[in-house]
Amino acid sequence: MKTDPNIPDADGFYEAIIAANEGLSDAESDAFLLRFALLLANEIGDQQLLLEAIRTARELVAGAAGSR
């Protein structure tokens, strides 16, 4: 999994995410993020990479799965 900068225009990306969620309720933004994640997951299409990203995200939020 890449952890060095790889998004060509980082500020532009951040801005676009914010703009896309403008005026959305929390529930809608949640729905947005889920769809966003699914679209990207298919784009990546590499099982090992996806599992690694899932593991990493989980650890960042609450430690390894099964640790609580």
Next chain:
Amino acid sequence: MTEPVPAAGGGYALPVFPYRRPAELQGERRRHKVAVVGGGLSGLTAACDLAGRGIPVVLVDEDDTVGVRGASSRGIVYAQKTLEIFDRLGIYPRIAEKGVTWSVGKVLADDDVLYSFDAARGSLSKQPPFINLQQFYIEWYLVDRLMELPAAELRWRNRVTGIALHEDHAALAVETPDGAYTLEAEWVIDASGLASRIRGALGARMTAEQGEDRWCISDVRFKKPLPAERWTWAKAAFNDGRAVWQHPMADGVWRLDYQMGPNADPQLIADPETVRDRLRRHLGTSEVEIVWVGPYGYRTQLMEHFRQGRVFFVGDVAHVMNPFGARGGNSGVQDAENIAWKLAAVLRGAAPEALLDSYDEERRAAGAHNIHVTTRTIRFLAPRSPFEHRFRDAVLDLARRYPFARALVNTGRLSVPFEYRASSLTTGGGGAVPNLPITLPDGGDGALSDLLRGDGASFLVLCFPGVAAPELPAGLARCFACNGAIGGLPVIRGAALKRIGSAGEVLVIRPDQHLAARLVNPAASAVRAALDKALGKEIAR
């Protein structure tokens, strides 16, 4: 051969098989080769396969009919591999004639068809991907077939109540209308279903889990014409946003299966008024004849070992899974086939007893796999948290638009044969070889299964153009040349053969039609080594 008829007013008229006083209760002492306990799908298949291979077998069942006490409505979907086995056993033509052949499935969410598939696409087998038929018909056909086989003895109203294991045999305690007796057998196949007494008596270890999801089956007849397809709703407005199954079977009966709320009261969900109301909302008509209604919850069970000494556990005894994907009965039939050829080979002296250990190795792996697959389906159909609900909604939403998300919609992954890739019997391959249509050496039309039928437990060695005919000890395997002469080997022909092997290859196929080895220009010694391995001779070392 009698044909059952659906009884007026709903259910079915099932056959009654005659009880006869067992030889042991007439003062005879017997030591049976193989005893099969339980005349359900798994036990009947095991007995039929063994007797068909010329191995004497006695089957005992506590009942005297087919179907499980009142629950005449259980399995309905029989998958290709199972149909191929039934073809080899000789009952396939009756199944094809009576059942509903189908291959198209549709997956829906409310009024939208998310996707449809045609399982017949790319199929190489002589049998179709699926036939739907009430389970008891299949059991009935197996009983009829067993009655034609001289090596089989059927004992109805014989209930097994206990077991004792001895060095060279097992002793079953059996109760009959004429009293109790002891049935001695060298080997026992326990196929007595999910509540096996034998399993209990032996104290065999098992993991078990009870699900909280509830379902209500309604088997019904109605006039409205619907396509002979499998429709599954991941969620349906007419069922309060929960899942629904719609599937045809024989006699114009449809299986409609409705997901209920978690821990719903079985009495309430099967209440006649409630059932009628549900059917009206689904079908848009009240003109529905109810054949059978049954609420159920699912459970998962898996034995730690599928063999204990002289006892083999097959079918629901060994593994229970939820029914989505039709993996229960289909895998029981495949368990039965697996143990049958191995026991036949050992009893004929062609293989060491160690071969029998591979039953546990191969079929427990298959059972664990099936449970894993069906558990994933349930997690999709019954999300457990608000997050899981939202995530699933996102998947369904995307699936309406984009093909990629359709792959994530899981309303059941239909039964496919397990691949014995990691098995100690496998040199290379392990997957099931489809039952290819071929021209037989005598010029007649047939299929690969025709080459596997008959006495003993035969392996097939298929030689493709360019290889030398391997010299094999007599009786070890039946050897054929594919699409052209090789030495003096009998020749089979068929366009589909090219799909499973290429020039220069030799395929070693097990009696259960799984691939044991794919060898390239092998010396005869390499073919023999693959056969020896598949007969458990390496395990024995």
